[in-house]
Amino acid sequence: MRLQFPSGVAGAGSRTRRPDPGPVAQPRGFLEKKMAIPRLRHAVRTLFEVPAALRLLSRACSTFHAFTDVLRLPKRQMTKLVFPLQELERQLTPDSRLDLHVKIFDPSLEDISKAEAVFTATSRNRISYLSSAVRLDHAPDLPSPEVCFIGRSNVGKSSLIKALFSLAPEVEVRVSKKPGHTKKMNFFKVGKYFTLVDMPGYGYRAPEDFVDMVETYLKERRNLMRTFLLVDSVVGIQKTDSIAIEMCEEFALPYVMVLTKIDKSSKGHLLKQVLQIQKFVDRETQGCFPQLFPVSSVTYSGIHLLRCFIANITGNLKTDGL
């Protein structure tokens, strides 16, 4: 496999140096001081402009909650935001493009728009936190299809669920991270469409009753349509992730790998991780959906596609194309 860097991205060794400006003259006289003031003003202005620019960026990202805003972007930028895997694929040489399965789930922009209605809270589509449970027999008994999200603590699960529910801002995604706090399964009702379950984050020292709870849920929940297993794209599959993968495989569950925090890495690093994970999925798994879902809860990259996928697998996207 050969990586092809995008034009303009040079390897570390080929960085071009600026010509040495030589010794910088220090302002001494009145004239020099006068000349230095605008420079100082400029520096101060720049200092204030940086946070302003960051605020602007975060405001810009926050407008991408809704797909109508995304559709207004220039095509290239829109593709990058909506189909991050396709954007990564572009970095590969043609012969290694087949390594990534980018078009197994390949909805049209119209389908993605349609799916958004499922995630938009209205008076007719109530999206809300329902209840929490520590045991399966305490879980709400709902007829609607269910999807669950599992992952290591700190993988970005709460942030992802918040991003998915950003069109229902009144939904409170509860987080209980303090050590010693009871870890619970949190149920969210998405209108009449489906239920989303936020499973407790796991780690090395997950207590036995917690493992029992997750295992029992995954094994016995009858309306569970799909499990979304979150992996941090910065560090790739870790030991605890492998245990969760083994569990899904053993119970023959249909599951999907979601790669979180993709805004954090350089393109090269992200591509390396994604290819490694893809290879693992192709060779070592049976139940995992072959297409990976990279996402960022900060830039909203991949969020709209994931919403569409969830709407589709829960039977809420009526379309001929998929």
Ligand code: GDP
């Ligand atoms: P959880 O323990 O799996 O629920 O993880 P959180 O959602 O609380 O996220 C853990 C940390 O990662 C927090 O500091 C988040 O701000 C950060 N984080 C989560 N998602 C992203 C992301 O997409 N991009 C970046 N840059 N940081 C993220």
